[in-house]
Amino acid sequence: MRARYLAKYTTGILIGFILLLLGAGVSQAAVLFLSNAESGTCDTAVPTSIWSYTGSGAGITARMSYRCDTPVPNSGRSKYFRIDTVNLQHDSWNVQDVNRFNLTPGVTYYLGGFFRFDRILGLDIWHDGNGVPDSYDKLFEFYNPTARAIIAVGFPDWAQCSNNVCDHHFTFGAYLPFETCSNCIYEQVWPNVAPYSRTNFFLADYGKWYAVVLGFTPSNGSTSNGRLRLWINGILTTDVQNIKTQDSSSPTVTQFMHSGTTAQPAYDAPAHQRKMDHLILSDSLTDIQNAGLMTDPEAGAPRPPANLKVQ
Secondary structure (H helix, E strand, O other): OHHHHHHHHHHHHHHHHHHHHHHHHHHHOOEEEEEOOOOOOOOOEOOOOOOEOOOOOOHHHHOOEEEOOOOOOOOOOOOEEEEEOOOOOOOOOEEEEEEEEEOOOOOOEEEEEEEEEEEOOOOOOOOOOOOOOOEEEEEEEEEEOOEEEEEEEEEOOOOOOOOOOOOOEEEEEEEOOHHHOOOOOOOEEOOOOOOOOOOOOOOEEOOOOEEEEEEEEOOOOOOOOEEEEEEEOOEEEEEEEEEOOOOOOOOEEEEEEEOOOOOEOOOOOOOEEEEEEEEEEEOOHHHHHHOOOOOOOOOOOOOOOOOOOOO
């Protein structure tokens, strides 16, 4: 009797321990935010309950629509989000508020999406970096006064280009705003993973889709143990380590935003089309890989339909 009791007791403990491990594994990996266009109707406006443009200074010209003409190739998805800007439009600000959630210092969060920019009448959106000042956008970000990190696009001031090799191109960059962090590193973080640098950076083309992912590892308040990385089509171009990323030891997120600026600070971009899809934040690299965000969407093998719902 005693042996049977001990065996039953031991088995119960073992099962409980296994369930605890499984539960811990599930809880540590989560998609914290996801928005793609698959549930929309082609050529209709995106409801403001999904992405709201109403706070934008650009008004109705900042509104997104569902489109089906040039979806992300090899992704299994047939729709995407598009904004048609007008000449000299200074932003296409769209925001989605979310219930407040915490970021855990030391855990890496992956912010990413597919992005494409189409010119109209062959006019470049940004200055091409040949001795001209900043011309960049705050492309996609999560935000709260205690935590903020941004994917930038265009030509930030770190980009140094010569011999016209940058003509009709642009690049993506990592951006860490000062307002969440005193005495932090520079705002616009330039590429530093060989062979990439301030003078040899990833050159992107108009009219092509790119998968861009920002890896954000929050620091523990004032401790310099944070990290910021950037991948373009799965290529690591930027990796800055042992940095302070925010002042708060309990960083939180309450909002996601894209296209907060256009061709800042001159705001002189001509009319163009801005395209994006599968905007995501996850603490699991597997989620990012499964979405195809660590490969070149223009060159990858066909993927099965994701059937993911817009949030």
